[in-house]
Amino acid sequence: MAFNVLKSGMLALVQDLGRHGYQHLGVTTGGPMDELAFRWANALLDNPDNSAQIEITFGMFTLEAQAPTSIALTGANLGATLNDRPILPWQTHAIQKGDILQFKQPSHGLRAYLAVKGGFDVAPILGSVATVMRESLGGQTGKGHKLQKGDVLPYTATSKHDQKIVPRIAIPNYDSKDIAVVMGYQFDTFSGLDRARFFGSEFTVTPQSDRMGYRMSGQAINGNKKGIISEGIAYGSVQIPNDGQPIILLRDRQTIGGYPKIGCVTSFSGGLLSQKQPGDTIGFQCVSVDQAERERHLQLARIAQWR
Amino acid sequence: MYNTTPTTPEVRIDMVSEQACRLTFSATISNKTADQITIVSHHLRKIAGIIDLIPSYTTLLVIFDTDHYDRFAICRQVTTLVQSLDFDTAADQDAREVVIPVYYGSEVGPDLEYLAEYCHLTVEEVIAQHSKTAYRAYAIGFTPGFAFLGNTPEALHCPRKDTPRLKVPTGSVAVAEQQTAVYPSSTPGGWQIIGRTPLQLVDWGSESLALIEAGDTVRFEPISRDEFLAQGGTLDGF
Numbered sequence: 001m002a003f004n005v006l007k008s009g010m011l012a013l014v015q016d017l018g019r020h021g022y023q024h025l026g027v028t029t030g031g032p033m034d035e036l037a038f039r040w041a042n043a044l045l046d047n048p049d050n051s052a053q054i055e056i057t058f059g060m061f062t063l064e065a066q067a068p069t070s071i072a073l074t075g076a077n078l079g080a081t082l083n084d085r086p087i088l089p090w091q092t093h094a095i096q097k098g099d100i101l102q103f104k105q106p107s108h109g110l111r112a113y114l115a116v117k118g119g120f121d122v123a124p125i126l127g128s129v130a131t132v133m134r135e136s137l138g139g140q141t142g143k144g145h146k147l148q149k150g151d152v153l154p155y156t157a158t159s160k161h162d163q164k165i166v167p168r169i170a171i172p173n174y175d176s177k178d179i180a181v182v183m184g185y186q187f188d189t190f191s192g193l194d195r196a197r198f199f200g201s202e203f204t205v206t207p208q209s210d211r212m213g214y215r216m217s218g219q220a221i222n223g224n225k226k227g228i229i230s231e232g233i234a235y236g237s238v239q240i241p242n243d244g245q246p247i248i249l250l251r252d253r254q255t256i257g258g259y260p261k262i263g264c265v266t267s268f269s270g271g272l273l274s275q276k277q278p279g280d281t282i283g284f285q286c287v288s289v290d291q292a293e294r295e296r297h298l299q300l301a302r303i304a305q306w307r
Numbered sequence: 308m309y310n311t312t313p314t315t316p317e318v319r320i321d322m323v324s325e326q327a328c329r330l331t332f333s334a335t336i337s338n339k340t341a342d343q344i345t346i347v348s349h350h351l352r353k354i355a356g357i358i359d360l361i362p363s364y365t366t367l368l369v370i371f372d373t374d375h376y377d378r379f380a381i382c383r384q385v386t387t388l389v390q391s392l393d394f395d396t397a398a399d400q401d402a403r404e405v406v407i408p409v410y411y412g413s414e415v416g417p418d419l420e421y422l423a424e425y426c427h428l429t430v431e432e433v434i435a436q437h438s439k440t441a442y443r444a445y446a447i448g449f450t451p452g453f454a455f456l457g458n459t460p461e462a463l464h465c466p467r468k469d470t471p472r473l474k475v476p477t478g479s480v481a482v483a484e485q486q487t488a489v490y491p492s493s494t495p496g497g498w499q500i501i502g503r504t505p506l507q508l509v510d511w512g513s514e515s516l517a518l519i520e521a522g523d524t525v526r527f528e529p530i531s532r533d534e535f536l537a538q539g540g541t542l543d544g545f
Contacts, residue, residue: 231365256361292324
């Protein structure tokens with residue numbers, strides 16, 4: 001039993017928590033841009049944490065159900081409808097055979113997560129189903145393709161449905177402009193003025209932002225123009241290239257690079273940033289590693305306790 | 308303030324985020340540093356909670372799972388390990404040598420003649436220089452399985468192309484400054500292309516996954532056009 005893709009939309013991808021353990025071969029992780037929303041969707045259906053879901057960016061995506069099941073929607077509100085009736089994210093919905101599930105366009109946030117009871121049945125490659133288009137790895141075909149009209153997304157049918165909703169306090173505020181950054185080991189190579197500019201001014205998300213990285217535009221950070229010896233890149237790294245405009249490297253980042261880094265966006269803030277659209281503005285807030293870890297543990301503990 | 312833990316005089320550990328730390332072995336690129344990184348990577352793979360390692364020229368990025376393991380315990384284990392290793396005597400027993408057959412020719416290496424001209428060498432001399440050297444795989448990245456190999460003989464040093472090609476065919480062998488590499492898949496690229504290997508560099512269906520890993524020694528072996536074709540090489544792609 002399966003969902004049939006009737007409209008492919010802008011970008012809909014099969015994702016799990018990512019492809020780990022192959023970065024030394026240059027293989028990036030992929031995985032959900034908004035990890036917290038992804039984890040909540042599986043929690044709502046009592047799925048294992050890593051069950052395969054669909055990450056829908058922007059919308060214009062339509063599915064038809066071939067069999068009854070229970071779904072969870074989290075993340076952005078993309079104006080989803082079930083048989084033309086509006087439905088809300090951060091909760092479960094019962095699905096019957098023949099139901100039409102449509103995602104229109106974003107009213108709040110940018111990326112929605114669709115989980116199905118038991119997870120989508122997709123064959124992993126290198127231990128993960130995460131779709132990385134740039135590397136031609138993962139997804140429905142194993143070759144890194146985004147979902148297309150006519151694709152079939154298999155799941156195990158069930159008529160059992162539990163109405164569940166994420167507690168209000170646990171739902172992230174996508175309007176928040178604060179993006180937390182851990183100061184990097186190269187932070188002291190930036191001048192006081194550059195640091196003040198980085199933490200004291202607003203930056204705008206540019207249209208050249210995708211799953212690989214978010215390119216920002218704002219007051220230029222001059223930094224050290226020399227570049228560095230190429231080194232491994234962590235999730236969330238904030239690179240400052242020669243034009244002084246920060247690039248935040250996200251799930252589909254390259255594994256190695258040689259631009260200086262002023263710091264690293266935390267995993268939780270990386271999810272918030274991923275819900276921003278071109279034109280949205282943000283500001284960077286300085287946090288310690290301990291604060292970043294505490295925030296992550298708090299969010300994960302909420303899910304664990306709720307389960 | 309920057310979460311710097313001093314360890315041995317040679318290796319510095321910096322926290323990068325709540326999920327990663329970076330080990331810095333040296334400020335400059337050398338075979339000694341590369342050896343140390345290979346040895347440390349090998350040992351760190353055994354520590355529970357470390358989920359990914361990215362070795363590069365002078366650094367090693369360590370990514371850990373703080374959802375299930377204690378960050379301080381992992382960092383302590385890393386520190387202890389680095390301090391306990393005797394780099395001077397610990398020869399790298401794992402060093403593998405990978406031999407890559409290459410058909411050097413203009414039809415698969417459109418920059419071969421340009422490179423010869425730029426370096427004031429004949430095409431034959433370029434081939435001899437490129438294939439006489441034992442290279443070291445310093446890092447894998449850019450695309451899956453793309454090995455940054457160094458160092459090329461000084462006689463071959465040539466800058467990247469001003470405008471990168473939109474498509475470099477799979478298996479292309481290229482040079483840029485002191486580096487050389489084989490393109491494991493067809494991607495854009497700005498290096499000077501001098502030949503092509505019939506070997507497949509990555510095969511996610513096989514157990515070895517990637518032919519070259521960081522720390523390996525790599526040699527290029529010139530083969531004829533006929534040998535190249537007999538080994539499954541193709542001439543198309545540009």
